[in-house]
Amino acid sequence: MSDETAASAPSTMNGRFKKPVKVVIDGREITAEAGHPLLQVALDNGIEIPHYCYHPKLSIDGSCRMCQVKIEKAPKLAIACNTPVTDGMVVDTTCDEVAFARKGVMELLLINHPLDCPICDQAGECYLQDYSFGYGSQESRTSSPRRKGLKRHPIGERVIFDQERCILCRRCVRFTKEISKTDELRVFGIGDKSRIGTTSERPLNNDYSINTADICPVGALLSRDFHHKRRVWFLQEHESVCPSCSNGCNVKLGIYNNEIQRMVPRRNDEVNDTWMCDHGRLNYHFAQDETRVRTPLIRDDAHAAPASGNGAGADVKYATTLDAALEAAAEKLRGAVSVHGGGAIGVLGSPHLTNEDLFRLVQLVNALGTPNFDMIVPVGPADDFLIKPEKAANAAGARALGVKPGDGGKDAQAILEGAKSGELRVLLIVGSADAARVLGETGIKDAVAKLDALIVVDANRSPLTDAATIVLPGLVWAEKDGSFTNHAGRVQRVRQAMEPHADLQPEGALFARLAALFARGSAPAAYDAAATLREIAAGVPAFASIGFDTLGSAGLALQEPGAAGAAEAAAPAQA
Amino acid sequence: MAVGVIKIDRVSLKKAGGFMGINAMLKGLTVTGRHFFKNLFGWIVGKPQVFTVMFPEQDIAKPPSFRGMPVLVQMDSGKERCVACGLCEWACPVDCIHIEPGETEDAIERYPKVFDIDMGRCMYCGLCEEACPEEAIVMSSRIEIAAFTRAGTIWHKTDLLTPVDELPRRLDYVRRGYQR
Secondary structure (H helix, E strand, C coil): CHHHCCCCCCCCCCCCCCCEEEEEECCEEEEEECCCEHHHHHHHCCCCCCCCCCCCCCCCCCCCCCCEEEECCCCCCEEHHHCECCCCEEEECCCHHHHHHHHHHHHHHHHCCCCCHHHCCCCCCCHHHHHHHHHCCCCCCCCCCCCCCCCCECCCCCEEECHHHCCCCCHHHHHHHHHCCCCCEEEECCHHHCEEEECCCCCCCCCCCCHHHHHCCCCCEEECCCCCCCCHHHCEEEEEECCCCCCCCEEEEEEECCEEEEEEECCECCCCECCCCHHHHHCCHHHCCCCECCCCEEECHHHHHHHHCCCCHHHCEEECCHHHHHHHHHHHHHHHHHHHCHHHEEEEECCCCCHHHHHHHHHHHHHHCCCCEEECCEECCCCCCCCCCECCCCHHHHHHHCCCCCCCCCCHHHHHHHHHHCCCCEEEEECHHHHHHHHHHHHHHHHHHHCCEEEEEECECCHHHHHCCEEEECCCHHHCCEEEECCCCEEEEECCCCCCCCCCCCHHHHHHHHHHHHCCCCCCCCCCHHHHHHHHHHHCHHHCCCCHHHHCCCCEECCCHHHHHCCCCCCCCEC | CCCCCCCCCHHHHHHHHCHHHHHHHHHHHHHHHHHHHHHHHHHHHCCCCCCCCCCCCCCCCCCCCCCCCEEEEECCCCCECCCCCCHHHHHCCCCCEEEEEEECCCCCCEEEEEEEEECCCCCCCCHHHHHCCCCCEEECCCCCCCCCCCHHHEECHHHHEEEHHHCHHHHHHHHHHCCC
16 A cells, blocks of 8 residues: 555646645644645545545546545535645544444445455455454444355456455556556446446456556456465565566565565556556566576586487586586686687677676676677567567666677677677677577577587576586576666666575676686675675766665666667667 | 452461472372372272373373364365465464465365475464364364474375364364354
């Protein structure tokens, strides 16, 4: 419910500037802008008024009647959501008359509400449950059977509808009308026969459909992905940012047993209001499925080829320690540079890494002395709301930090061509899925045959990690601290929500250690994301004044928003 | 809530105990001795009056208020009553319950795919039973938890399921106790 209070000052209802007025709520004098809903003014000032149908990002419906308050000189109770504040208004939310009205509304809503709480996913974050304890009566005055309705109805591919639980607040109807603009949901019937439904030709399948489950104050609309998965009171919630596209929607990760159970949007009026797309919300399974690379691997041809005798010898990779794998990678890089020079190394960065990781990667590339440095930004379908074409969280940050070819260096396409033609001797690929797709199966085979070494840093398996000489396991975004820069140049904080497996380290630490090993220098200080961001702030002008202490939960814009966001795509965008 | 206070007369207690508690010790020895001679006499005449129960071959009838190991109530259909709501897991002070919920096509759509109780941790407080909205977990009279491995002390759903016919007295007691 914290999402209901505005992080910043709410916009005026009709966009016009209104002069401040003074209202008194429960004896407290509050200054507010004229015309704001009384309910929002109360919530912003920490006065709780129970409500179901009011949502700060939707139009006002006034259908639940739960937010009734007593206003001096008004003939009867008024609903706070549809009452604009006016000067000198005196409001009482605690008197007996209000309490009696709330109790009556609760009784009306609960007459037909099933006792599903033990099997309802909403239990624990249910408005009806909370307000029933807070304002309702513990006794039932009727013994007549409750109204029957649809149970477990698949109203859409990703949403389940339970008609019996619905209290007809119409938040979901307003959402499909005003936010997703798809108009799937309607109220059918009148009075006691009213029910939410879709026409059969158009199920609730829009790109934002699971938001209706978020805003449903009861358990009537539920996410199929989270259905019967985990009780919400067992989830540890961590603030984070969605990694699926460059919009950077603010999210909360629900963690149980060191696994992500669900991802729900977090209010940030600058980025995503209170919404997020279904694709982003469901795209977290890669953080914990069987494709994760959990151990460093080295392919050891000399050791494996003669001994195994079953013909598969050359493909045998050996799990090794991180130290050994880093040492072997540094050895290969040193060898290529000493024989062929820095230009024989190609480095492909990843727009999926945090700013801090990428900063260390840029430092590593400078140490290697190669101009062949670029990244591949995956692109996909977009719309004019939240879904952005760049399907990576930090492409703008990578550009701002200088992930681009040096003077006379190859771009991503040329690096991959160079690997296939034998022009490059060692290829370091960070985040391999996009490169593997561009190369294709034969391309990977050609590259591996021509290259001295293919070093891959990635958190998930791909055809490239399978073919690589050395694999260094990375971490997913939920396992590390850091920051992402979204398409508009807004730097937002990502927090560690899960413990990494065994002694795996963030990519930034790997790059720092690799650079030190390459130069045969002393081991770098322990990797610290906060300290790295301070270094970035000192070294990159766009990031000046940005640090973990100033980012907060809403993020900060880069100093030159145009430089990062609207810059030409440095890499060839690959479909 | 008013709390009853009992004033203890420590001086007379001390007197009753005698010097260094010798009086009390003698009193205890008298009881032990009485049983010993009763049994000795009975053994001589061929009717030993042993009060010891030969556990585990013999057992004593436990009252319904007895809190042994928590078990899952199995309905006549063979399914568990539990709907994996997680309230016992939440109520458990020692975190010995682990539940993985799942979905079925039955009328009751939710069931526990996994229901494990670490009996080595359980402290028989009965809070799981009190929290349960379905009368699905109750304290049984079973007390044997010994196992050769630590993993053996973790009881899975199949071990925990107990037919409802075996638990009528406890279920009745729970209903009365919590005024359901």
